[in-house]
Amino acid sequence: MTISSPRAEILTIGDEILFGQIIDTNTQWIGTQLTDIGIRPVRKTSVGDNKTDILDAFKAASLRADVVIVTGGLGPTRDDITKHTFCEYFGTELEINQEALTLITGFFAKRGRVMTELNTQQAALPKNCTYIPNLWGTAPGMWFEKDNVIYVSLPGVPFEMKSLMEFEILPRLKKIFSTQIIQHKSVRTIGIGESFLAEKIAPWEDALPENIKLAYLPHFGHVKLRLTGTGTDQALLDEQLQAQVETLLPYISEHVYGFDNDEMETVIGSLLKNNNATVATAESCTGGFVASQITSVPGSSGYFEGSVVSYSNEVKMNVLGVSKETLETFGAVSEQTAREMAEGARKLLNTTYAISTTGIAGPDGGTAEKPVGTVWIACATPDETFTQLLTLRNIRKINVEMTSSYALNLLRKTILKSNLEVKN
Template identity: 75%
Template sequence: MNPIIRAEILTIGDEILFGQIIDTNTQWIGSELTGIGIRTVRKTSVGDDKKDIIAAFTDAGKRAEVVIVTGGLGPTKDDVTKYAFCEYFGSTLKINEDALTLITAFFAKRGRAMTELNIQQAALPDNCTYVPNQWGTAPGMWFEKDGVVYVSLPGVPYEMKSLMEFEILPRLKQRFVLNVIQHKSVRTIGIGESFLAEKIAAWESALPDHIRLAYLPHFGQVKLRLTGTGDNADVLNTQLLEQVDLVRPIIDEYIFGYDQDELESVIAALLISQQATVGTAESCTGGFVSHRLTSLPGSSAYFQGAVVSYSNELKMNLLGVSGDTLAEHGAVSEQTVKEMAEGARRALGTTYAIATTGIAGPDGGSAEKPVGTVWIACATPTETVTQLLKLANIRSINIEMTSTYALNLLRKAIIKSGQI
């Protein structure tokens, strides 16, 4: 296997540190670098301070063979990236005639007059390799020092992406002998990260050195991501699939999909395969379950509708929940959620129906039913299954977690119905 080429991504701008904009560039760049076999080992954000930027250049050059820098290339005084590069590489700014020609044509095409600030965007460190920007006015720059490549790109996402795709990635592939980096993911639900780690400990310990495992938990799910590095894509893909085959029997009951599968898409495929339909009766989730089910194009093939029954009156009038049930057991109870699911299936005329009722918080709980107490149910043609959840006291998390567990209850019910 070839030596691993590492990259660090450096974003520049006070607006990122102040939280005024979301840094989407780093995620995209990291994905693109992985695609050509370069492993991103760190991302760093620095404000518009020349000394801090230079220090970041120095530190990054110690960790990586490729440093991708975005931002700070505009025409105003707060954009200091070019000056930091000049000091770091011992160079001076000089008008690059090719850059000036391209910038002049950019403004002429749009019928706009150039200012002196626009002209100065063509001033580049005299020892950089000019990278033409066909999509904006801030040129890209390529430097090399002590075996490390430094690339400076504009922070505007569509300009940065175009420069990366058509200029930088091809040059990096020519500059370095690169490995292949591939990912395979196993998507699990219904088991916590630590319990999952215990179950697969022996398998994880036996992984070969060139395959690494990461645990990525998210609202009731844990994604196991295998990352392999090698010099042959076909061989590496086979090796990753072999590892998936080895771990599958150990945790099969918790696996709902692989790679890009989402719970919603897996459920959609199951419903379509059965030519079945689903509806929802939601209280504490306020329509979030139905939102997730309808987030996919073509969901009208299997999703019939929803009843968001927050009040007891609507539970009774629209879903047929018994007043006696509500009086004796309360809205947050197994008996109520069961009648909600069955009522929704009846009212909406669906194959399946899922229901949610609970105390999302942050208040409204009691000693008997504290905040985070949630009941979910799934009604099928043959039975109604229920589940009690004991969640946290954070409303947004409780809604997200409830929707995930409710969808998983539906998924399992569909699979069971298909096996009868």
């Protein structure tokens, strides 16, 4: 086919997805793989195990997509109706595919298991489909074409689906379509809301070339700016995207902490390793979540010394050395307490840096003076301590995650500031 910008729809089938009993990770992975070969996903749809709904979804997808990727509903039980629905849609009937039957029989024999009639029926495929062998399971893949639209049916088991896509479907699609290159470049920011960010970079966004689009992807205090470029020359497209990033940075450099797949904890890890520095945490309202993020990075034992989860005032005083007077005068949720927690952890664990968190995560515990979402964070160095007040929401989980992100960002900025002062 000579379609330069083919479109795809991803359709998942199964009541368990609609009921929220399982998390659909398939569509995210498929969308990424299609984009990488120049096929643009235009919609992701989920339907239950209902023939009418599935047929309606097929018809609707055919009006907006050149490729329809279907996952799920290919098991041996009666609720798996995808093959029967395909038969109705394509005006055909099921028949035992001998190649599929041989593969399925061998699959069971290799594992010393006895096949049932239900297993045999997995080799029954619509007559007019192209059989796609599944070397990793018992549900075959199927390929159909109708009215210039390609339909691909894959098992819903993620490992089987990914293997079929990687070794069978994607190579076939690349041969069929003459596609443009779709390339992404992301800039990761923190500490500025989506609307404020949009206003700040408006002149840059308005000047973007026609082949580069911008998307805002906010998440718990972070906003990822994703640039998506299309073209036919990979090197030229890379240059164009990089040039736009370099033009963007002067607008928002103070908020940028990474690019593409960078996570805050990996950026922190690199900074600490490059500076032969170590860190510890003293956590109250985050309950060890900051330490968990830091240690999620392989090799973090080279720069992370430990953590004190000081939920009670007694631990703050007896372990971290926060003074009783500070707690009585200013309270556990205060700039002074956050400062002494960080300084105490740094001395106790003998680290270059230490970060602390203390606040009211919620949903209760707030007062008129210090409502839920009031949080103080601090970062101690050998020479000084930096603090920051956060005014967050009344949702506990969000407050914990946002506090952790901001605490790590405070550490990042402190390390960069220390480096700048050394150079000067």
